Amino acid sequence: MRTTPSLRIAAILWGAAGFAGLWALWELAAFGVANDAVLPGPRVVLWQFERHAGGDRGLEFLGVEHSSYGINLAWTVGTAGLGWLIGSALGVAAGLGAARRQWLRDVTEPVLFVFGAVPVLVVAPLLLVWLGAGPVGKLTLVTFYCFVVVAVVAQSAALNLPPAVEEYAATLGLDAAARFRAVVLPAALPAIVAVLRLALATGISLQAGAELLGPRVGMGRLISLRAQQGNVGEVLSLSITLGLVAVLLDTAVRAAVAPALRWQG
């Protein structure tokens, strides 16, 4: 169903009203608590952002390499993004490959079954202790998480294709490679895109979470230090900034794949 311009404007206005409502509730709650150390209001958080987004020399005395939001954001999102790219690419290849080849499914299914069932937060400390809290450990953690979730969903999406659709393509003379390209891949794409978006958001959260353990750079490290200082306003400012960047990246992914998913309406 096509949306008319007036419906789109209405949707934007409703979205804006939602934000305004949330802002008002937050202001109200902060006013009621009346303690910035417990729940600072949005204006306090904005003030903290303006004050420290460009950097804070005080943090550099505490062992942080660079204290500006930009560099730490780039580090956190860049590392998570790299892990997401590697893990997702491997996950899509493994999942779709396993859906098409029984022997590959026999190999990957037990691994994916075990790790797919174990919450990644359980595996995270093990991986970080094993590989260290440095960049390699975190990259491995995000890559591993993205690989598992993307592979499981890609395999199941390709296996859920109604058999008649591929048989129909076969009777039109499409060989296995053409069927994969023209039928299997487009059919699995919506589910793959959904899990890629989930993996990206969770990958950034995992990266920031792992940075709490004490590296010298990253948004997680800044959040950890500000929490130790009891600066809740700054913690919220850092968290919201990271969340907004994740939303922007998600919007970019959605925009990039929108032409391929237009058929869904």
Next chain:
Amino acid sequence: MSRPTGLEVRSLTVTYGSGPKAVTPLHDLDLDVPRGQFLCVLGPSGQGKSTLLRCLAGLLAPTAGTITALGEPVTGPSATRGMVFQQDAIPGWLRVADNVALGPRNRRLPESQWRPRVDHFVEAVGLRGRERAWPRELSGGMRKRVAVAAVFANDPDILLMDEPFASLDHLTRQGLHRTLLTLWQETGKTIVFVTHDVDEALALADRVVVIAGGGVRADAVVPFPRPRTDDLRMDATANALRTNLLHHLGV
């Protein structure tokens, strides 16, 4: 002189499963379909009509027996034997024109060779003006038209149709019958059309076979000239043939 054979089925047996739970819907079945014939296959549910069609399409390997299509043994699916399925099988992510071009485009045939055929069959099934529509924007009958156009545009020698119009209302089905007959007369393809509806078989076919109990239980020529109208229901010969076919169907 008899027409050359399009399909030859010899001693076809298909068994699903093994041991005491084995089911054999087709047993030692023989069938010849001359080239250019419109054959309807009738039969009660679960008696092997669709199994036969899947074997003819090369989607199912028989347990025993042989099938040859235009003199070549059938060993797997091929562009020479197109199939229209009972359920919706056209990809939802392709617009109408791309769906009709699915076969030739992905077989990497030169566009100059297939584009005029695609345009022609889009027009022939009444979808001119809807080329850019997505399947979700079409009715069930229109989606069937897309599937029929796609199979004809792929230019197979033999069309296999597995109860393609079963889920459609009477008027839509009649419209599709007319379209199909026009395309068949225009192209001279061999058609094997599975249905459980005797009237549909009498409206379409040159010949009707009834499959039951694993083999061909009845084989009848349909002698009525085309176009066949609903007046056929009043015709004594047609009623005798209908009664005979229904008898073989166990009704």
